[in-house]
Amino acid sequence: MSRFECTDHMKSFLQELPKCEHHLHLEGTLEPNLLFKLAERNKIQLPSSFPKNIEECSKRYASFEDLQDFLNHYYVGMSVLITEDDFYDLAMAYFTKAEQDGCLHSEVFFDPQGHVERGVSVDLVVKGFDRACRDATKKLGTTNKLIMCLLRHLPASNGMETIKSVEKYHQQGIIHGLGLDSSEKPFPPGLFIDCYKEIKQKYPNVGLTAHAGEEGDYNYVIDSLDKLGASRIDHGINSKQSNELLARLAKNKTMLTMCPLSNVKLQVVKDVGELPINLFLQSDVPFSINSDDPAYFGGYILDNYISVHTRFGFNINQWAKIVNNGIEGSWCDDKRKSELKQILQLVIDKYTPLL
Numbered sequence: 001m002s003r004f005e006c007t008d009h010m011k012s013f014l015q016e017l018p019k020c021e022h023h024l025h026l027e028g029t030l031e032p033n034l035l036f037k038l039a040e041r042n043k044i045q046l047p048s049s050f051p052k053n054i055e056e057c058s059k060r061y062a063s064f065e066d067l068q069d070f071l072n073h074y075y076v077g078m079s080v081l082i083t084e085d086d087f088y089d090l091a092m093a094y095f096t097k098a099e100q101d102g103c104l105h106s107e108v109f110f111d112p113q114g115h116v117e118r119g120v121s122v123d124l125v126v127k128g129f130d131r132a133c134r135d136a137t138k139k140l141g142t143t144n145k146l147i148m149c150l151l152r153h154l155p156a157s158n159g160m161e162t163i164k165s166v167e168k169y170h171q172q173g174i175i176h177g178l179g180l181d182s183s184e185k186p187f188p189p190g191l192f193i194d195c196y197k198e199i200k201q202k203y204p205n206v207g208l209t210a211h212a213g214e215e216g217d218y219n220y221v222i223d224s225l226d227k228l229g230a231s232r233i234d235h236g237i238n239s240k241q242s243n244e245l246l247a248r249l250a251k252n253k254t255m256l257t258m259c260p261l262s263n264v265k266l267q268v269v270k271d272v273g274e275l276p277i278n279l280f281l282q283s284d285v286p287f288s289i290n291s292d293d294p295a296y297f298g299g300y301i302l303d304n305y306i307s308v309h310t311r312f313g314f315n316i317n318q319w320a321k322i323v324n325n326g327i328e329g330s331w332c333d334d335k336r337k338s339e340l341k342q343i344l345q346l347v348i349d350k351y352t353p354l355l
């Protein structure tokens with residue numbers, strides 16, 4: 001049950017806020033309609049246990065039994081991505097949807113290892129995604145950056161090979177960040193020290209982040225900061241377990257990229273209202289609100305903003321602070337940040353008399 005009403009004015013305000021998304025897996029944006037289209041285009045036979053059409057698939061996605069059930073569907077989805085155009089279409093569909101939600105800057109994850117192990121060349125993946133990033137800027141006016149993630153359930157040596165395989169894309173500035181995703185336990189951040197060190201030494205401008213503190217405890221967050229040198233943390237909600245850590249995150253302005261609807265879907269919390277959002281605000285810990293794997297978790301960035309509003313009922317100033325922190329924590333340049341802040345001010349001015 002919603003505790004706070006999200007009025008039409010409030011919905012329009014949340015839509016128009018110049019939002020930035022920092023925690024989004026491109027592979028997790030594969031909607032059933034594109035999945036079936038690509039399966040047909042690439043003549044892929046889906047397993048007999050997989051839903052037979054878009055309607056069945058959407059229904060199935062709305063009721064995953066657990067993490068493994070979600071992953072089983074997720075990996076079938078991955079199997080239809082074969083050509084450069086597939087990766088382009090996937091990313092373009094997300095950028096288009098994000099722009100409709102008022103998301104003006106996205107920093108998006110992709111998992112090269114998940115494609116290379118299926119025999120798909122990393123070049124096709126990066127080229128398709130990069131072309132979509134550029135076209136989104138041209139056609140939609142949004143800015144977008146690619147973050148390569150390493151799958152932590154694979155050995156760090158495989159991660160190192162992956163880093164080497166995309167060397168030229170780092171040199172060309174096409175890949176802007178390094179992340180670490182997949183199951184946190186039993187794969188603590190410390191396993192990947194060498195991978196992060198390699199990136200830090202060779203490409204000091206590349207941003208470093210890591211999934212931590214979603215299922216792992218607050219020490220996963222501390223280790224991501226200390227051992228990997230991460231400058232922001234994906235999820236990070238278990239930072240709530242340590243006041244010392246909260247003070248550190250606030251002092252260093254280390255942003256947490258929260259994913260409310262994903263947390264409910266994967267049973268990290270029962271309800272968005274249980275998330276430590278008020279604690280983070282009061283402790284001055286910056287965070288952004290994101291959609292994680294929106295095709296599977298029931299909502300894009302605006303749905304996540306609305307879900308937070310219905311549970312926390314923030315006022316215009318609190319929302320302005322959240323969005324401003326998202327802009328500040330982005331890896332875009334100062335010029336883009338000031339453009340986004342100007343838009344934020346216009347939206348605040350427009351809605352102050354209405355809300």
Ligand SMILES: [Zn+2]
Binds near residue numbers: 023025181211234292
């Ligand atoms: Zn994630």
